[in-house]
Amino acid sequence: MWKQIISKLPKKSSSKNHSSSTSKTSDNGAGKSGNSHAKNAPAVKPAADSGFRDGNSKGNGPYEALPSFKDVPNAEKQSLCLRKLNLCSLAFDFSDPTKNVKEKEIKRQTLLDLVDYVASPNGKFSETVIQEAVKMVSVNIFRTLNPQPRENKVIDALDLEEEEPSMDPAWPHLQLVYEILLRLIASPETDTKLAKKYIDQSFVSRLLDLFDSEDPRERDCLKTVLHRIYGKFMVHRPFIRKSINNIFYRFVFETEKHNGIAEFLEILGSIINGFALPLKDEHKVFLVRALIPLHKPKCLQMYHQQLSYCITQFVEKDCKLADTVIRGLLKSWPVTNSSKEVMFLNELEEVLEATQPPEFQRCMVPLFRQVARCLNSLHFQVAERALFLWNNDHIENLIMQNRKVILPIIFPALERNTQKHWNQAVHSLTLNVQKIFNDVDADLFKECLGKFREDESKEAEIGAKREATWKRLEDIGNQKQKSSL
Secondary structure, three states: OHHHHHHHOOOOOOHHHHHHHHHHHHHHOOOHHHHHHHHHOOOOOOHHHHOEOOOOOOOOOOOOOOOOHHHOOHHHHHHHHHHHHHHOOOOEOOOOOOOOHHHHHHHHHHHHHHHHHHHOOOOOOOHHHHHHHHHHHHHHHOOOOOOOOOOOOOOOHHHHHHOOOOOOOOHHHHHHHHHHHHHHHHOOOOOHHHHOOOOOHHHHHHHHHHHHOOOHHHHHHHHHHHHHHHHHOHHHHHHHHHHHHHHHHHHHHHHOOOOOHHHHHHHHHHHHHOOOOOOOHHHHHHHHHHHHHHHOOOOHHHOHHHHHHHHHHHHHHOHHHHHHHHHHHHHOOOOOOHHHHHHHHHHHHHHHHOOOHHHHHHHHHHHHHHHHHHHOOOOHHHHHHHHHHHHOHHHHHHHHHOHHHHHHHHHHHHHHHHHHOOOHHHHHHHHHHHHHHHHHOHHHHHHHHHHHHHHHHHHHHHHHHHHHHHHHHHHHHHHHHHHHO
16 A cells, blocks of 8 residues: 555656656647746736637737828729728727727728728729628628617607617727728629629628617618618619518517617618509518508507608509508507507508598598597597598598598597587587588588487487396395395
């Protein structure tokens, strides 16, 4: 046992062995002698402290500014452009403003130089320049978006509007990168056939993902860039429409969370405006399956103006779609959200303004049943907005042409407002609407008034009978209770 313990103790090595081991460690760059020297050497900062967001730093020397395009001859400008693009293909970490301050400023100045270079006529851009430019843009803008946690994000759109938007600290660089991309796409010096090899479907798909950024400045830039891509690269148009379609489906039916819906709709408003007539079935399906369901989410207020414009564009393009749109609105009509009801009524007026009599007649019965409910709303803004429909000459003409159907539907609501509504403005507007009907067709007005009074008396009789029945049942119950005692 003692022999085993002694055999495990370290033995003194000879000078020969020591020298050979030293030479081995010096050859391999490791070993005890190397470690002993490392103790006295200054500590090397880990890679995480370098301030670079990704692994593009190759350690080939300091990050230094390159000469301006003004200081080199024309023959060398393209070569300098490639060097500048390579220099800017390094993304810095902006979470700590004290890191790499000098390098960040060098990059910003280099990006400014590139913006001016891309915008100035220098002859056609070579394929290498386009490739490197797209690579540089990709390194800088394509990143994981880290949304700040927000409780009940979609429950109250009003609270969201009052919230301060989240600003990306890297925006001083991002803004210039987006400007380079925009100018590269828009430039007549850019060959579309060459550019589409690098601005491909994968690039466009990742660009669409960035629309969920919380920084409104970035979303605004993305909107302009995507619109330019849609205009210049016709091959990508079906893919862009389909991708936006899928984002809408996910938003409506799964998450109800996305920051870029308003921007997508703004782009689509311009696209829809350019649709050729007659409309393709694909576009009509998009209206029914993607746009109309966007009225359902609770945060409608965040993008309703843009949505309403898109919907109205469709009706103006093809008036036969008015019936489809109005029935879609009625299907999604809010029940307890008064501010949303006012938005629906605003949109309804815009749609009706573009509606022709045949389409109006198809949907007027369910439409004015809903309008009647709005007229009797206890929220005065809803009732008032419904009554404002009669201020529109086109809508008033449609109503008067079909008054024999519409007045019997809405007359009870109008009469109840004059008798019971608490708001004076609603009361006055209701009297004005009644006067319009009475002036146009007094006989129909009297007929509806007579029927209303008859129905009221019948309801009163039914109510009295119901009350008497309950009273009788109550008496019988009391008698049985007494007899049991």
